[in-house]
Amino acid sequence: MSAEIIIETLNYVGIIAFAISGALKAGEKGMDLLGFLTLGFSTALAGGIMRDVLLGRVPPVNVVYLPYPLTALTASLLAFFLYPYVKRFKDYVLYPDAVGLGAFAAIGADITANYCPAHGVHNCWLTVIMLSALTAAGGGVVRDVLAGEIPVVLRREIYASAAALGGLVYLVASPLGREAAMMATIAAVTTIRIAALTRGWELPRVKRETP
Amino acid sequence: MSAEIIIETLNYVGIIAFAISGALKAGEKGMDLLGFLTLGFSTALAGGIMRDVLLGRVPPVNVVYLPYPLTALTASLLAFFLYPYVKRFKDYVLYPDAVGLGAFAAIGADITANYCPAHGVHNCWLTVIMLSALTAAGGGVVRDVLAGEIPVVLRREIYASAAALGGLVYLVASPLGREAAMMATIAAVTTIRIAALTRGWELPRVKRETP
Amino acid sequence: MSAEIIIETLNYVGIIAFAISGALKAGEKGMDLLGFLTLGFSTALAGGIMRDVLLGRVPPVNVVYLPYPLTALTASLLAFFLYPYVKRFKDYVLYPDAVGLGAFAAIGADITANYCPAHGVHNCWLTVIMLSALTAAGGGVVRDVLAGEIPVVLRREIYASAAALGGLVYLVASPLGREAAMMATIAAVTTIRIAALTRGWELPRVKRETP
Numbered sequence: 001m002s003a004e005i006i007i008e009t010l011n012y013v014g015i016i017a018f019a020i021s022g023a024l025k026a027g028e029k030g031m032d033l034l035g036f037l038t039l040g041f042s043t044a045l046a047g048g049i050m051r052d053v054l055l056g057r058v059p060p061v062n063v064v065y066l067p068y069p070l071t072a073l074t075a076s077l078l079a080f081f082l083y084p085y086v087k088r089f090k091d092y093v094l095y096p097d098a099v100g101l102g103a104f105a106a107i108g109a110d111i112t113a114n115y116c117p118a119h120g121v122h123n124c125w126l127t128v129i130m131l132s133a134l135t136a137a138g139g140g141v142v143r144d145v146l147a148g149e150i151p152v153v154l155r156r157e158i159y160a161s162a163a164a165l166g167g168l169v170y171l172v173a174s175p176l177g178r179e180a181a182m183m184a185t186i187a188a189v190t191t192i193r194i195a196a197l198t199r200g201w202e203l204p205r206v207k208r209e210t211p
Numbered sequence: 212m213s214a215e216i217i218i219e220t221l222n223y224v225g226i227i228a229f230a231i232s233g234a235l236k237a238g239e240k241g242m243d244l245l246g247f248l249t250l251g252f253s254t255a256l257a258g259g260i261m262r263d264v265l266l267g268r269v270p271p272v273n274v275v276y277l278p279y280p281l282t283a284l285t286a287s288l289l290a291f292f293l294y295p296y297v298k299r300f301k302d303y304v305l306y307p308d309a310v311g312l313g314a315f316a317a318i319g320a321d322i323t324a325n326y327c328p329a330h331g332v333h334n335c336w337l338t339v340i341m342l343s344a345l346t347a348a349g350g351g352v353v354r355d356v357l358a359g360e361i362p363v364v365l366r367r368e369i370y371a372s373a374a375a376l377g378g379l380v381y382l383v384a385s386p387l388g389r390e391a392a393m394m395a396t397i398a399a400v401t402t403i404r405i406a407a408l409t410r411g412w413e414l415p416r417v418k419r420e421t422p
Numbered sequence: 423m424s425a426e427i428i429i430e431t432l433n434y435v436g437i438i439a440f441a442i443s444g445a446l447k448a449g450e451k452g453m454d455l456l457g458f459l460t461l462g463f464s465t466a467l468a469g470g471i472m473r474d475v476l477l478g479r480v481p482p483v484n485v486v487y488l489p490y491p492l493t494a495l496t497a498s499l500l501a502f503f504l505y506p507y508v509k510r511f512k513d514y515v516l517y518p519d520a521v522g523l524g525a526f527a528a529i530g531a532d533i534t535a536n537y538c539p540a541h542g543v544h545n546c547w548l549t550v551i552m553l554s555a556l557t558a559a560g561g562g563v564v565r566d567v568l569a570g571e572i573p574v575v576l577r578r579e580i581y582a583s584a585a586a587l588g589g590l591v592y593l594v595a596s597p598l599g600r601e602a603a604m605m606a607t608i609a610a611v612t613t614i615r616i617a618a619l620t621r622g623w624e625l626p627r628v629k630r631e632t633p
Contacts (some may be wrong), residue, residue, distance in 0.1 A: 026365070032416035034372045049265070054471070056480035058267035064332050069341070083417045104336035122485050130491070130562070146352070148361040150570040154448070154457035161456050205454035207503045237576070243627035245583050246576035260476070269478035276541050280552070296626045357563070359572040 003179035007103060010186060012071060014100020018044035019072040020093050022088060022143045023079035027087060029147050033080055039143050040076025041069060047138030051108055051131050055115050094197055101136050101159065102189035105166035106182040108135025112167075113174060125171055132167030133160045136189070158196035161203060162189050214390035222318060223282060230283040231297060231304050233354045234290035237300060240358050244291055250354050251287025252280065254299050258349030262319055262342050266326050276390060285396040288421060293389020306406055311401035312347050312370065316377035317393040319346025323378075324385060343378030344371045347400070369407035408422055424599035432495060434624060436522020440466035441494040442508060442515050444565045445501035449509060451569050455502055461565050462498025463491060469560030473530055473553050477537050511513060515617055523558050523581065524611035527588035528604040530557025534589075535596060548594055554589030555582045558611070580618035583625060584611050 021042030026036040045062035052060035062068050079086045079163045086093075112131040116124035137153050137160035144151040166189035173181040195201065233254030237247040256273035263271035273279050290297045297304075323342040327335035348364050348371035355362040364371045377400035384392040406412065444465030448458040467484035474482035484490050485588040501508045508515075534553040538546035548616035559575050559582035575582045595603040619621065 027417045029361060030416060031361075031365045032367055032414035034414055035416070038365055038371075053264060053475060054481055054485055056267075056478075059265055059330070059332065059338070063341070064327075064335070064338055066337055069337055080417065082398050099411070116486075119481070121275055121481065123488050124486070126488055126491055127481070127486055130485070145356060145567060146362060146365065147572070148359070150451060150453075153566060154453050154460055154568060155451070156454055160460075203454035203456055204456070205452060206449045206502065238628045240572060240577070241627060242572075242576045243578055243625035245625055246627070249576055249582075264475060267478075270476055270543065270549070274476055274552070275538075275546070275549055277545050277548055280548055291628065332461070356567060357573060357576060359570070 004168060005107065005182055007131055007179070007182055007186070010103035013096050015044045015068060015071045016075045017093055017096035017100045018078050018139055019075035020090075020102075021140070024087065024090055024093075024107065024143075025143050025147050026076075027079075027083050033077075036080040037073055037076045039146060040079065041072045042109060042146060043139040044072040044075075045069065045139060046139075046142040047104065047135045048108070050138050051111065051135045054131070054134075055112070056113075057115075072073040089116045095184055095194065097191040098190045098197065099186070100165055101193050102186035103167065104136040105132040105163040105189045106185035108132040108163075109167045109170035109185055110182050111135075113170065114178075116209045128171055129164050129167035132170065132185075133164040136160065136163035136166070156202050156205070158192065158201050158203060162192040165189070165192065169176065214394055218314060218317065218390070218393055218397070221310055221314035222421070224307045225314045226255045226282045227286045228304055228307035228311045229315075229350055230286035231290050231301075232308060232351070234287045234294075235298065235301055235304075236354050236358045237287075238290075238294050246289075247291040248284055248287045251290065252283045252355060253357060254350040255283040255286075256280065256350060257353040258273040258315060258346045258351075261349045262322065265342070265345075267380040268322075293304045306405065309401050309404040309408065310397070312374055312404050313377065313397035315347035315405065316343040316374040316400045317381065317396035319343040319374075320378045320381035320396055321389055321393055322346075324381065325389075338358060338380055338395075340375050340378035343381065343396075344375040347371070347374035347377070367413050367416070369403065369412050371413060373407065376400070376403065425435055425605055429525060429528065429601070429604055429608070432521055432525035435518050436525045437466045437490060437493045438497045438580050439515055439518035439522045440526075441497035442501050442512075443519060443562070445498045445505075446509065446512055446515070447500075447565050449501075454543070455499075456504040459495055459498045461568060463494045464568065465565040466494040466497075467491065467561060468564040469526060469557045469562075470530070472560050473480065473533065473557045476553070476556075477534065479533075479537075491559040517616065520612050520615040520619065521608070523585055523615050524588065524608035526558035527585040528592065528607035528610045529552040529555040530585075531589045531592035532600055532604050533557075533609055535592065536600075543563050550593055551586050551589035554592065554607075555586040558582070558585035558588070578624050578627070580614065580623050580625060584614040584618065587614065 019040035022039035026039040047064045049060040111131040112128045141151040166185040169188040170185045173184040230251035233250035237250040259273045260271040320343040323339045350360040377396040380399040381396045384395040441462035444461035448461040470484045471482040531554040534550045563573040588607040591610040592607045595606040
């Protein structure tokens, strides 16, 4: 199986897992069917949409390449009708979600790193890191904002930071070729995310002010 | 009166009704004059702006075609100075709002359906449906997020879903010509929305979790 | 020292002050290091990013011109590690913040006013005013939304309105040349903002409804 097929498969794993995470949040808030579809779609695809808008790649692939929105919307629809079961097994979704985080970070890094030289942008490393994190974690931020919550990735989880580190891994590994760099990114991000989940790693933070 | 004039007139009805809905939310939250202008503008025009950004139609017509922002800002300003009266009659705004929902959905469908073949996008039906809903309901989502609330369209109202159905009506009716398809869309969306309002229709939803 | 150098220097003052304001909000909410970086970056640069996306200037300068994101991220990082000190002196940040508000409004006005004729947009005055306010105050709106709060600029401060007035000053002063118009804008916005701060000026608002 070629690297390309593996990466695209993991991308779909991510779309489905992210959509379920959006649907679970919609259920937690008592939303209706449209809320499930919107949060599922946004969690899975809004990060990539924001990346594409910032790079001028419009219309964004996540809007017009039908398999992506159809996968996200179908997963959200199924999560709506099977909500009691999905909710009961929600901790298991964290593992495909970690795989999807890696795939999204790798795809975001790859798109950005190849966009820059083609558009005369020099010194692209910070943009690669930022857009890896945006591709992978932007959807979760939109999900939480639409749910009326402070985005969890800003508060305590090693999530967007794992994706940002993935952008760095891509840059370091890019002399090995695009596909190898993407595979290395996926492996690094997924490993860090699962380690953070199982060991309770968190980023440092300041003590919350008493109001 | 030509269909074009009718559609543009209903578009202005929508801009005014949506701006008032934004201004009412600003008043409910005790915002100042700038809050009224921002929420009025956003409710009326942010959906179309997001559609245009996603399609690469920049600068968005809602930003640079002066009659649109001037209408939205003037309606918001009047709603500020006449706030006690506007608040008292706010239930009547729901009817022009329903008309505007139909006009916005029809315009969003028409723009997207004509954009796709001109830009080599095949299989555009889902994009038409999604961007109809975004054009018509996106402004209300921005309004609620800026007001610190979970968007009402995600929770219980037949609103964005009526607009999405309007995108489908446009596609089915499009062999009749653009203007006929738009008129059919407006009629369908407005009828569904008013029926939902008067009969209390809602989309299905899951039972809210106890926190 | 040329006007260009003064304006660019004040722009950096703004980036640093805005990033610190974002970091302070992150600290107030008990966010982690990534939250500090995200809110610092967004407060300083999201307004200009939204302006550039609306004008089709992609990728936005705030994303790909490294000195801007590096300055914002470095200021946010320092504010994280020196948080107790930054918090203690936070009232002093309001003065460089007012200078930055002026610089951002002037830059937003200048970019928009020069964009319009080059892209065949007539009657650009309202767009100049709106995009001055968006450039200067859009980042603060994103900061507050990410922090789960109703944006303060919509509720009580003379902030976005000072920036909008700056757009008007730019237009009136533009016969004097671009640099003179920008300097006049910075002077006007900064003066109004500091006067509003020290004298407690506020925009009119309606009485908050009892819930």
